[in-house]
Amino acid sequence: xxxxxxxxGAIGCLGGAIAVIGLRNPFYSVLALIVHLIxxxxxxxxxxxxxxxxxxxxxYAGAVMVxxxxxxxxxxxxxxxxxxxxxxxxxxxxxxxxxxxxxLSIAIIGSGLKSLDTxxxxxxxxxxxxxxxxxxxxxxxxIAFEAASxxxxxxxxxxxxxxxxxxxxxxxxxxxxxxxxxxxxxxPAGIPERAxx
Amino acid sequence: MDMSWYLVLSALLFATGAMGVLLRRSPxxxxxxxxxxxxxxxxALLAFSRSLGNEDGQVFALIVMVIAACEVVVGLGxxxxxxxxxxxxxxxxxxxxxx
Numbered sequence: 001x002x003x004x005x006x007x008x009g010a011i012g013c014l015g016g017a018i019a020v021i022g023l024r025n026p027f028y029s030v031l032a033l034i035v036h037l038i039x040x041x042x043x044x045x046x047x048x049x050x051x052x053x054x055x056x057x058x059x060y061a062g063a064v065m066v067x068x069x070x071x072x073x074x075x076x077x078x079x080x081x082x083x084x085x086x087x088x089x090x091x092x093x094x095x096x097x098x099x100x101x102x103x104l105s106i107a108i109i110g111s112g113l114k115s116l117d118t119x120x121x122x123x124x125x126x127x128x129x130x131x132x133x134x135x136x137x138x139x140x141x142x143i144a145f146e147a148a149s150x151x152x153x154x155x156x157x158x159x160x161x162x163x164x165x166x167x168x169x170x171x172x173x174x175x176x177x178x179x180x181x182x183x184x185x186x187x188p189a190g191i192p193e194r195a196x197x
Numbered sequence: 198m199d200m201s202w203y204l205v206l207s208a209l210l211f212a213t214g215a216m217g218v219l220l221r222r223s224p225x226x227x228x229x230x231x232x233x234x235x236x237x238x239x240x241a242l243l244a245f246s247r248s249l250g251n252e253d254g255q256v257f258a259l260i261v262m263v264i265a266a267c268e269v270v271v272g273l274g275x276x277x278x279x280x281x282x283x284x285x286x287x288x289x290x291x292x293x294x295x296x
Binding site: 002003006010013014017018020021026029030033036037040043044046047048049051052055056059060063064067068071072074075089090092093094096097098100101104105108109115116117118119120121123127128132133136137140141144148151152154155156158159160161162163165 | 198199200201202203204205206208209210211212213214215216217219220221223225226228229230232233236239240243244246247248249250252253255256258259260262263264265266267268269270271273274275276277278280281286
């Protein structure tokens, strides 16, 4: 039963990942990533990380992906040019990916860890439950927890500053004081310059 | 299931994400591929946490998820700002971060 669940999750994960890099439309890529994340949450459950699986679905597949969907819809379908700065990039990249996979696999299999061929020790019932994770985060890893929350706050403020509309990009000709200015020095005489906002 | 299955799957997912970063040119899809790589790392962390019978790796994976969320928020902010200024959304042409 575990094997069936593992292979179902693995197929979902890999299929989602390949669809993310294979689909041309970024909107479909985002949807494929949601499939990948939900399958990965299933694998997390198999590894007895219940809280992480729930957080993966709620935070990742829920909140973060909604952000992605909004931005993909806002930006629209961006044409990817076929111009390649490095000649033969589309053939070299899969080769490098395969080489990376081979190297990682050799490193894992060749490490000789005894626990690689076991299912792991039997653990008590509350392993990976919200209670256990919460106790660890508020006792042993309190500094990491606080630093992560501070980092989230800084990132949220930074995103608002980055994406906010700038004041100086308001159409010229209308000053903030309400005074109307006829023409900018650079524009043709008599025709007020109107930049697209 | 043996732990090596999970670790090899995580290596495969990581390589897929790295391949996507090398292949795709839209910054939005590059961010998605970074997510793939971070999630592969999370899977390896959880597999090691299970094989050691120790929950520390799960806390580590949770912090990785927080970092990924921060990275997404800032990256999407940069993409939206670039789109507003009509800068082409192509990682080959985005060579400088001048405003």
